[in-house]
Amino acid sequence: MGKKLNISRFRPLLVSVLSILFGFAAGSLLLLASGVDPMECYLYLFRGGISTTTRIFNTLANAIPLIFTGLSITFAYKTGLFNIGATGQMMIAGLASVITALSLPAPRVILLPAVVLSGLLAGVLWGGFQGFLKSRFNVNEVVSGIMMNWIAHWMVYYIVSDAFQSATMVTESRTIPDEASLRASWLYQLTGSSSFNYGFFLALAAVVVIHFILKHTVTGYHMKAVGLSPEAAEYGGIHVKKNTILSMAIAGALAGLAGVSYYCGYSSSIRIGVQPSQGFDGIAVALLGNLSPVGVIFAAAFFAVLQAGKGYMNAMVHVAPEIADTILSIIIYFAAISKLVDLYFDRFFAWLHGRKKRTDAVKGAEQE
Secondary structure (H helix, E strand, C coil): CHHHHHHHHCHHHHHHHHHHHHHHHHHHHHHHHCCCCHHHHHHHHHHHHHCCHHHHHHHHHHHHHHHHHHHHHHHHHHCCCCCCCHHHHHHHHHHHHHHHHHHCCCCHHHHHHHHHHHHHHHHHHHHHHHHHHHHHHCCCHHHHHHHHHHHHHHHHHHHHHHHCECCCCCCEECCCCHHHCCCCHHHHHHCCCCCCCCHHHHHHHHHHHHHHHHHHCHHHHHHHHHHHCHHHHHHCCCCHHHHHHHHHHHHHHHHHHHHHHHHHHHCCCCECCCCCCHHHHHHHHHHHCCCCHHHHHHHHHHHHHHHHHHHHHHHHHCCCHHHHHHHHHHHHHHHHCHHHHHHHHHHHHHHHHHHHHHHHHHHHHHHC
8 A cells, every 4th residue: 555655645756757758768769760870869858958057047938838838728728728838928929018018118127027017917818818708709729729820920920020120130129128128147157158037936936826826725726627627616606707717817917917927038139920839838838747836847848958068969869850850749749648648548558457467366375
């Protein structure tokens, strides 16, 4: 019984680790078929992300928007919704924050909070509207999320092109002033000239807040109850429509902060015609993190290491970029299906337990 309890306690971690190992094993087959040593490739893959102080903090900077989007998908899932619109929420929040940064002449102490708040509110409105469509007209949030991703895409395209286009680069906005950036000179010096910024601390704070809402508040209980069974929740006196809108608004706020941290932290402008991959990568991050706010932090860091180390692996081992991208996709794919590993987890340990009992029985019979 003690062993079972120990396994149960570490089950989420074991499932995530097994998913990653399966991904690396599948990727090794492709590398072997290409005539490349998998161990050497993976060694450089991780060196590219964590071999120096600068690389470590650049990796953490890459993880910031992934933490936010992973948290957004996790929160929506916990409340019975699937937020596939995180990409659009990122873009619309990034647009709002960049416009604020370029339009509001103010000192840093006023401008930076205004930039973060404008992006947060844009994400709330974009996500909340999807929740409204769901609650009022029963529009599936997946359908509305995909459609609103493209609406945000073209809004960024036309607004930036018409009013905020860079004088030197027609595909991006003007560079935001330093007063509006989440970066800081002291962080730049402390982290070896990396792109690490205040967004990391915002992300950790968001994890604490979401964990508290889901575990220790009546509102969180109501939203989870609606997710588990809307009919039962309504019978129990919970306002289902209001909680659906609120759930998507909070998920949108988190994805909006991802947009702020990406366009006004990791970057310093917003590009047109490009949708950020973090919106969809957040789905895999949430699944690998076992749909846990704390687990999302480590899953996002792992994904960021892979993204950061890919180029270094290409340069050192001379792997074709297409193969490197495929390897990365395979690993992410297996990470995303960690729920399938979880499904067979009990069967595997039951098989091991049964095998051990049979072995002990045989040994007992031989001794007699």
